[in-house]
Amino acid sequence: MQISNIINLQSGKGRFFCRKMFHKVFWMTNLASLGLVAANIMDAVVVGRQMGASGLAAIGMVSPIYVLYNILGYGFSVGGAVTFSKLMGKGKDEAAVSHFNQILLLSVLVSAFIGIAGNLLLTPIVHLLGGAAADAAVIKMCKDYASLILWTFPIFMINFVFYEFVRCDDDQRIASISYVIGCLSDVALNWILVVGLDIGVQGAAWATVIGQFVSVLILTTHFFKPGYHLHMALSKIDFAETLISFKIGLSTSSRYFFQCLYLIMMNNLLMHFAPDGNLYVAVFDVVMNVTYIGCFIYTAACETMSPLASTFNAEHNRENLIELLKTALLYGCIGSILLGIVIAVFADPVASMFGLNNALSVSAIRAYCISISFTAFVEISACFYQAIEKPKAAGIITLLRNFVILFPISAIIGIYWTQYFWYALPAEEILTALAASFVIFKAIPEEDDNVFSYTLTNDQKDVSRLLSQVEDYLEQSDSGIKQSYVISMVVEELCTAIIEHAFKNDPEEYIQLTITPEETGNIVVNIRDSAVSFNPFEMQTKRLNVDSASDHAAIDAMGILMIKKKAKEFYYRRYQGFNVTTIIV
Secondary structure, rough: OHHHHHOOOOOOOOHHHHHHHHHHHHHHHHHHHHHHHHHHHHHHHHHHHHHHHHHHHHHHHHHHHHHHHHHHHHHHHHHHHHHHHHHHHOOOHHHHHHHHHHHHHHHHHHHHHHHHHHHHHHHHHHOOHHHHHOHHHHHHHHHHHHHHHHHHHHHHHHHHHHHHHHHHOHHHHHHHHHHHHHHHHHHHHHHHHHHHOOOOOOHHHHHHHHHHHHHHHHHHHHHHOOOOOOOOOOOOOOOHHHHHHHHHHHHHHHHHHHHHHHOOOOOHHHHHHHOOOHHHHHHHHHHHHHHHHOOOHHHHHHHHHHHHHHHHHOOOHHHHHHHHHHHHHHHHHHHHHHHHHHHHOOOOHEEEEOOHHHHHHHHHHHHHOOHHHHHHHHHHHHOOOHHHHHHHHHHHHHHHHHHHOHHHHHHHHHHHHHHHHHHHHHHHHHHHHHHHHHHHHHHOOOOOOOOOEEOOOOOOHHHHHHHHHHHHHHHHHHHHHHHHHHHHHHHHHHHHHHHHHHHOOOOOOOEEEEEEEOOOOOOOEEEEEEEEOOHHHOOOOOOOOOOOHHHHHHHHHHHHHHHHHHOEEEEEEEEEEEEEEEEEO
């Protein structure tokens, strides 16, 4: 009899954890995404209303620099956070914290170098971004804006790293607050500096930088809170390890590399082939800013899903992985459809918000709205495979969307049918979604016959049924007699302790168990429960008196003491509202 035939997934019960964890974070992440939307578009809104098409053209030509920031920022932060979550899921908290400090130091050094080099080469960079065909006033505005954001690149990178790691350290609240307050600071300062003090594009740049700095200050408070793992310390950079994390992040952040090339190419193409180069580049910048509005729901779904997928993947919890992908796609795609309809209906006032009240802008915005739900499907899928360390699948999806399909369609339409240029984006997104669907379903993790999974209720009788199946599983595995005995003891003692000391007899109380053999010969037991905060390893285990009035508690504590002595490693943390206990035997 194969091991897979005796595994009881208790279908439906295990999904309880996935749904609860997703919902706990998703709505707060939406709040942060909304703040990010406001900050991202505010430069264009204020500059467009105050300075017209020339100001928008300047902001649009400089935007590839922000794309570069996203390439490196998400490459380091998201890739590093995936590794951090994986290490935390395995109970290796010291290695996880060390990895955070290495990523932080390396990202600051790289960003400082780029900032200095960028300012030394500012004139050729501006020409490359489309300034060669622009007038002198637009070129000056480009230089004023680009110079400041290049000098302050390290602040942006610190914000990237802090935000992703703090979220993965189970402090989504402070991460969301930092984003919202930082973005609101950006919005307020744009109106004060650009409109009130009439500083121009430099005011918009300063507003962005100060907003990033405010966000960093708020995130810094996380490191002084008790009960969390992250702290800052000087760590020697392991370049091999950090490069692996960067590659994981790059599988998705590489889309920003192609976006950078795309923006440069389209800015130059529209300047040369459009009837009115400045106007078309300005409208193009408005559409790119509207994409920030269109993406906030599926971006929230991606950011919610990523650390959870990394955690479930480390636990070999296939049931939760599949449920997580379905939930993220459901919320991201349906939410994006509704959002696209709203933007299309109000396209006229949206265009006016940027200071461009003309038929070309309205048509371009409505054309973009066709693509939003397809983009959501592609982005969520790519993010999922990045989080479970399948960079090939994520990389193929990213390459299809951002290069193989996008560039030829946009170039051909832009050169020969410039008036229909705005329909290139929805055409590309639809084709990418169709092509990517084949990659997506082939890359879903296969069921591992060696992994045991079980979800039990708060009924003590369910523990007996579980132990029977665990014993059958261990008999057919390669574990030795001693190892099997310890695992059975771990399962019985911990599940019993949780039911008797942490559960309150509520109808929805569950314990989710996975047992995973490793190549080293170790066996990892992961237990997640829905009880109130309860660390079984903190039960009193010294000078126990079994004859005392609290004999049951004493016996349970003795069982925990035995686990501490017999297990190679044991680890507890409170994560996403649930208790997570990891034991390595």
